[in-house]
Amino acid sequence: MSGATPSTPDEVAAGGEQVGGAGEPTGPPGPGTLAVTVPARPEHLAGLRRTLGGWLAGRGVPAPLLADIVLAADEALANAIEHGYRFADGLVALSGHVEDGHVVVAVVDHGVWKTPDMPPSPYRGRGMSLIRALADRVELVSTGGRTSLIARFRLPSASD
Incomplete structure (x- = not known):
């Protein structure tokens, strides 16, 4: 990226900070941008939650909003x-x-989305509803073997 603030799914998911096997940063972050890529394995979720939480805390995001953002991102990653x-x-x-008074978080994969072969359950199938309830705006785009979820969370203003 050429210094401009990323706003499309491709720009948001491009470069920045890379992570190692445990979801911990191993490279320098871009200016104000978090970007981590890990193998798509459940054991990396805890490290990604810690990394995102630390990045948000470093930007002064209030604890209740920070928790909402981390929960929504964790659901999207899972x-x-x-x-x-x-x-x-x-x-x-x-x-x-x-960007523009919002924290913008994106989760991108290159998998082939399939609905699990499981019977309906009262304990599953609520991830997207939860993400939509926590975020101010959610975009889900799936094209050409790539799925991007972009969630925007309004930061409190000084007058809030």
Whole structure:
């Protein structure tokens, strides 16, 4: 990227900070941008939650909003791992930046989304509803073997 604030799914998911196997940062972040890519495995979720939470805290995001953002991102990441790859090999990218008074978080995978072959359950199938309830705006775009979820969370203003 050429210094401009990323705003499309491709720009949001592009470059920045890369992470190692445990979801911990291993490279320098871009200016104000978080971008981490890990193997699409459930064991990386805790590291991604810690990384995102630390990045948000470093930008002064209030604790209740921080918790909402981390929960929504965790749901999106878990969905990408389970539905995008069906626990097969692949990568999942998490990125974030602040734009126009909002924290913008994106989760991107290159898997082939399939609905799990499971009977309906009162304990499953609520991830997207939860993400939509927590975020101010959610975009889900799936094209050409790539699925991007972009969630925007309004930061409180000084007058809030």
